[in-house]
Amino acid sequence: MPSCFRSLSLRFVVLCLAATSLTGCSKKSPQRLYGMNCGICHHSGDGMPGSVPPVRGRIDIIASTPEGKRYLADVLINGLSGAIVVDGKPYDSYMPSFDRLKDEEIATILNWLSARGDTKSAPTLTAADIAEARARHISTPKVSAERAELHKKSLIP
Template structure:
């Protein structure tokens, strides 16, 4: 039975612990790269970079919630990233499930000191955010 569950999880892109694997995060990130670029550098004045500030945010409870909600609900400015103001809009990535959101966030913050995002953690943020729109998420950005 356990072997069958492990095979089903692997087929679904999950580890035996139920987490989406790093390769899935890299694959999912391809949809983000259209704006944030393949290396996460962003486009000055248009799309923020996904490097230093994102890793710092992932190391705090409020920052983790904010990052998850940016993916789940989208975000619209004004926001400040790496000292620069952005007033654009990122649409919600509504087609991603909790494991996929965790995987893409883990891909983006890799190399940082933050603990890994889990599908259970993402589910909690999703459950508590039904009333939020992208502008409300922008106002949640930790300073």
């Protein structure tokens, strides 16, 4: 290989390593897990008006009750579809299941989002919470019904 290509490759590697260290995005970091799995649709957490609801500043509120934690685990394991209202705005979309991720990875993503909210001592979910949802495995219409019940109780903003 010509030396100019080796130099270019080395510069590329150095730039990639520098970017990774500056953003804190190691292979399994919460930010990277979110970005690779959730950020595709939810972007930086603000969603897309009319189609993808925001998650920033909401996960901590939802996770503040046992029912909310169960719902969040159910959404990530089973997916969600249909019309919902978030902060008074309608959304009609489909969120796929992320059951391909490990329980620890899902808990890591949810905990990272929870920590980005305003709740002091942000609530957390464990890998066991996710494993319980995985073992229960419910349909997306049941997840939607679960959400509707929590919304009626004002447990979902």
